[in-house]
Amino acid sequence: MERHYTISDLAELLDITPRTLRYYEEVGLLTPIRQGTQRLYRDRDRVRLQLILRGRRLGFGLPEIADMLDLYDADPTEITQLQDVLQRGDKKLHDIERQIRDLEAVRDELTELRTRIAKTLLQKLRGDPTE
Amino acid sequence: MERHYTISDLAELLDITPRTLRYYEEVGLLTPIRQGTQRLYRDRDRVRLQLILRGRRLGFGLPEIADMLDLYDADPTEITQLQDVLQRGDKKLHDIERQIRDLEAVRDELTELRTRIAKTLLQKLRGDPTE
DNA sequence: TTTTCAGTTGACGTAAACGTTAATAAGTTG
DNA sequence: CAACTTATTAACGTTTACGTCAACTGAAAA
Incomplete structure (x- = not known):
């Protein structure tokens, strides 16, 4: 219902x-x-x-x-319309795949940064001699 | 240089x-x-x-x-500052991972749509009896 | 019936991210 | 040196995606 x-x-x-x-x-x-x-x-x-x-x-x-x-x-009847939807869909798909790659790059950079900072923090907390 | x-x-x-x-x-x-x-x-x-x-x-x-x-x-000296950066970084990382999942969902939906349309198109081109 | 409440249609206001234009200065080329 | 060319600041204009407010309409509750 x-x-x-x-x-x-x-x-x-x-x-x-x-x-x-x-x-x-x-x-x-x-x-x-x-x-x-x-x-x-x-x-x-x-x-x-x-x-x-x-x-x-x-x-x-x-x-x-x-x-x-x-x-x-779109639920097209014409073959040309189907082909058009297919084309536009492929383009969007392409854009989105690029966007995913960009985002993954950002994620990886942030992750790396995280590890570096965590390391520094641990050294500080241990009272590292280099400080 | x-x-x-x-x-x-x-x-x-x-x-x-x-x-x-x-x-x-x-x-x-x-x-x-x-x-x-x-x-x-x-x-x-x-x-x-x-x-x-x-x-x-x-x-x-x-x-x-x-x-x-x-x-x-940020290249912080204070431990609290380091912890702060770590926190904020983790939050962003979280957001970005969610965004990646959302985008992957969109990608998958588009891919599925693509397959369906391609199938329909092939049937039309073959001159399928159901048309 | 009289509030009252949620909903409606304009209409104007707003923040973000620039575009556009005007007036001016500072090099550089013929 | 005059004429471009490229830059600068200041200021107002523009689009998107709504927020906000005013005036009005039904329906429901007191």
């Missing part, structure tokens, strides 16, 4: 403000149904929203996030 | 504008030396700048990038 959320329900659940939800609708990222004048969010809206928020955490802009969501939504 | 760059040299080299370099100086991310009134960027400025740009590509804000660069620059 379908769960429904009011705007503040969903906002509270995912720790954002109602304003954010209205804005995402304004830019076409979400399309909740209306019950009279009020918005009603279904489960698929929540899932979509969670994808948006993950994208935001990763530093993507909203248009870029919209692009990626479009990749999923 | 030390390489020097004028502001437009460095901007061109890393495909940004001089304005960006002046701005990064304004917020304390870079500190080029002065030759009279003009800025001169040394190799360490370039390296630092490349770290900044990588951070930007990864979606970090400039203050956050400044924090991370501080971790490297």
